[in-house]
Amino acid sequence: MKKYRKFGDDFDFQLYDLETSEYVCANHIDEDFIKNKIRKEGEIGKCTYCKKKRTVVPLSLLLETIIIGIDYLFEDPANSRYLNKEGLHGFDSDTFDFYDLWHDDKLGLVITDNKLFDDIYKYLSNDSIYCLKDEFYSESEDLDSLWNQFKETVKYKARFVFYFKDIFKEFQYIDPFYILKRIQKSIDKFNLITELSANTKLYRARQHSNINDIKSIEKIASAPQDLAKAFGRMNPSGISMFYCSKNKELTLAEVIDKSASDKPYYTTGIFRNKKMLRLVDLSNLPVVGSIFDDKENIERETIFFLKEFVNDISKPIHQTDSIIEYIPTQIVTEYIKFNPKLNVDGIIYPSSRIRGLNNIVLFYNHEESIENLDFKNSSLKTEKI
Numbered sequence: 001m002k003k004y005r006k007f008g009d010d011f012d013f014q015l016y017d018l019e020t021s022e023y024v025c026a027n028h029i030d031e032d033f034i035k036n037k038i039r040k041e042g043e044i045g046k047c048t049y050c051k052k053k054r055t056v057v058p059l060s061l062l063l064e065t066i067i068i069g070i071d072y073l074f075e076d077p078a079n080s081r082y083l084n085k086e087g088l089h090g091f092d093s094d095t096f097d098f099y100d101l102w103h104d105d106k107l108g109l110v111i112t113d114n115k116l117f118d119d120i121y122k123y124l125s126n127d128s129i130y131c132l133k134d135e136f137y138s139e140s141e142d143l144d145s146l147w148n149q150f151k152e153t154v155k156y157k158a159r160f161v162f163y164f165k166d167i168f169k170e171f172q173y174i175d176p177f178y179i180l181k182r183i184q185k186s187i188d189k190f191n192l193i194t195e196l197s198a199n200t201k202l203y204r205a206r207q208h209s210n211i212n213d214i215k216s217i218e219k220i221a222s223a224p225q226d227l228a229k230a231f232g233r234m235n236p237s238g239i240s241m242f243y244c245s246k247n248k249e250l251t252l253a254e255v256i257d258k259s260a261s262d263k264p265y266y267t268t269g270i271f272r273n274k275k276m277l278r279l280v281d282l283s284n285l286p287v288v289g290s291i292f293d294d295k296e297n298i299e300r301e302t303i304f305f306l307k308e309f310v311n312d313i314s315k316p317i318h319q320t321d322s323i324i325e326y327i328p329t330q331i332v333t334e335y336i337k338f339n340p341k342l343n344v345d346g347i348i349y350p351s352s353r354i355r356g357l358n359n360i361v362l363f364y365n366h367e368e369s370i371e372n373l374d375f376k377n378s379s380l381k382t383e384k385i
């Protein structure tokens with residue numbers, strides 16, 4: 001039998017009572033991970049609570065799983081809070097006993113059977129005092145803060161030498177460059193590199209003034225260096241990249257501006273990559289793990305940050321936006337582009353125009369896009385807006 005005890009207590013002190021005789025099925029708990037755990041690890045038997053023959057587990061297994069969630073979210077305030085004789089339980093900040101933890105639904109765990117609810121409380125109830133682990137700090141908040149610090153630094157303080165940590169770390173314990181390294185680490189950790197099979201159909205489009213403006217690959221490939229004046233989400237002015245999509249509708253939604261009356265035409269073209277390409281896939285982030293899953297909950301905070309980061313870089317571009325708004329994502333893109341540890345050819349990122357579809361940027365300039373992508377002039381289609 002596992003021993004669940006508070007830090008500092010004798011080893012034989014058991015904080016929770018796991019000596020149970022009841023059995024429970026998955027029908028009485030509204031939490032996906034726990035329901036699946038019961039169905040996977042259980043055996044056919046009679047549920048103590050609905051009296052039906054189902055896949056059941058000993059109640060002790062459910063209690064151990066709930067304890068994992070408790071340990072993930074809460075801690076003993078004696079480990080992290082200052083003593084305060086005027087505090088509710090003699091500590092600073094919000095503290096609570098197990099009765100409040102359970103009956104105020106601080107775990108977000110819905111138990112649909114009243115007897116099961118009461119039994120869990122009976123077995124887990126104890127005299128300990130709890131507080132939130134992340135009441136004043138969480139890893140995702142810290143990473144968000146570092147990302148915001150990075151954006152602030154490269155937009156308003158230093159564009160090219162932000163890596164001098166002693167100058168730019170300010171009130172943070174870590175310099176702004178750390179966030180780039182953390183993004184790289186997350187790409188590796190969560191296997192966010194995917195392969196784009198050779199000969200994949202890639203759509204590209206341009207809006208233009210005259211019906212015959214685009215008649216060859218040179219006019220629809222990445223812009224030549226001397227014409228690469230426009231900045232994009234991933235590229236600064238002067239550095240050309242190949243924006244595309246596997247979906248024609250999305251490509252048009254990203255490119256066409258119906259208010260641009262001086263450009264009444266648009267042309268689409270189909271490219272195909274000659275070889276397999278490695279892409280960082282920011283559209284395929286891992287699912288945030290359950291707090292009750294001790295194998296996955298350790299990564300919850302990093303995934304929360306990555307989702308906020310991807311939302312940030314996928315925000316729609318407006319004509320009125322200042323060029324400096326895109327400097328942070330341009331730097332991240334360049335860090336990924338030239339990073340030998342990643343060794344990738346581009347990035348997949350969610351579209352802000354059509355939900356559920358993804359854009360692709362390949363790190364190809366004008367000459368590289370012509371050299372590395374197959375193209376037939378017959379794929380060019382010009383239409384009036």
